[in-house]
Amino acid sequence: MVSSYLLVVIMFSGLVTWIPRIIPFILVKYKSLPAIVERFLKFLPVSIIFALLLSNVVTGKIGNLPEIKWLDVIAVFPTIFVAFRYRNLVGTVLFGVALIALLRVIF
Numbered sequence: 001m002v003s004s005y006l007l008v009v010i011m012f013s014g015l016v017t018w019i020p021r022i023i024p025f026i027l028v029k030y031k032s033l034p035a036i037v038e039r040f041l042k043f044l045p046v047s048i049i050f051a052l053l054l055s056n057v058v059t060g061k062i063g064n065l066p067e068i069k070w071l072d073v074i075a076v077f078p079t080i081f082v083a084f085r086y087r088n089l090v091g092t093v094l095f096g097v098a099l100i101a102l103l104r105v106i107f
Contacts, residue, residue, distance in 0.1 A: 025090045071107060075100045 033041070057072040079096040086092070 022090070025093070029090070071103045072100065075103055 032038075053076065057069050057076060058066045059069065060066045075096060078099060079092060082095045083089075083092040
């Protein structure tokens, strides 16, 4: 049985890790970035985003061929659709996290 103290600690730990990840999205949504930051972000090529995505769906070990994480690959396509359809970064992230959690529960 889980004690109430442990449950409170888990809840606050989750809150502490969630806050610094979500606040930048909220701040950017309601206030624009400085011009120099916007100019810098325009130079980030799509290849960097692709490299980050690829590193998430493929794992590699020295001496072995790369392994594909199929659940993550399956989750990528609906998440990309949501991103382009709704143009909402927070919603896209929440959708992607919920989708991969659901897929992991099912499979």
